[in-house]
Amino acid sequence: MINVSWFNNxxxxxNKIEKYFNISLVLVLVFxxxxxxxxxxxxxxxxxxxxxxxxxxxVWLCVFGSSMALRQGKHIKFDYLTNKLLRYKLNRIRAIIVNILIISFLIYIFVPSLRYVESMNTIPLAGTSWPTGVFFICFPLASxxxxxxxxxxxITDMYLLFQDRKGSKV
Structure with a gap:
């Protein structure tokens, strides 16, 4: 397998920064x-x-929290039938396709979301006079x-899928 330890690091x-950022958001929200x-x-x-x-x-906690939930597999998904009906390999292929579709969608909306944030920066918030874009910049960052x-x-799923084809136990 290709050495991607630098990517994992x-x-x-x-992910650690995101975790502590979410904790600080909760604290500021409560305060x-x-x-x-x-x-x-x-x-x-x-x-x-x-x-x-x-x-x-x-708003930021919802967006970055959904990022954490997706990473930890805690996001809402309807996979009961696919887990029961599909075999291991087909289920892994399905997961790869779904993840590639999500990646494609997030890449597709990235630049328009930045443009939207930029356009919202001209509108100040009433109470703080901050630009309204501060609400929406979390979407491109979290994406x-x-x-x-x-x-x-x-990458991990593809590696495990090809390892499984070679006869190795996963």
Whole structure:
């Protein structure tokens, strides 16, 4: 097999950064929501920026969380029938085809999503005056991580498929 340990090391680093980034998003989300509740209901003086910050953290957490879920195989998928009906090799081929389709779609929408982010940067948010593009830049960023993880998965599946054809036990 081709030595791709450098690729695996890069992915491990990216995935670790993504994990800690998601943890920090949860913490900021909870803190911003807590501040909003305290200032709105206890001090009767609501803050304007906490709601937007919490919403931003929630959107980013959903997008980067879906990247983590996909990588860990925890994403919602309907594979009960394919696991029961297809043999091991056919199921692996199906997984390779599905992953290649997802990679193709994410590559196809990457440049248009960057253009959309750029166009949204002209519109400021009401509470923070940040450009609206900060909400949407997470989609191209997460798609890079998803594509890299899926490429690794496709390479691994193809290697295991060809190893299995040679008579090796998988």
């Amino acid at each position: 890069i992915l491990k680093g990216l 911003a929501t807590f501040l909003q509740v305290i200032f709105r209901f206890v001090l009767n003086s609501p803050l304007t920026w906490t709601e937007e910050l919490a919403r931003l953290c929630f 890079i991580i998803i594509v890299l993880n899926l490429v690794k998965e496709v």
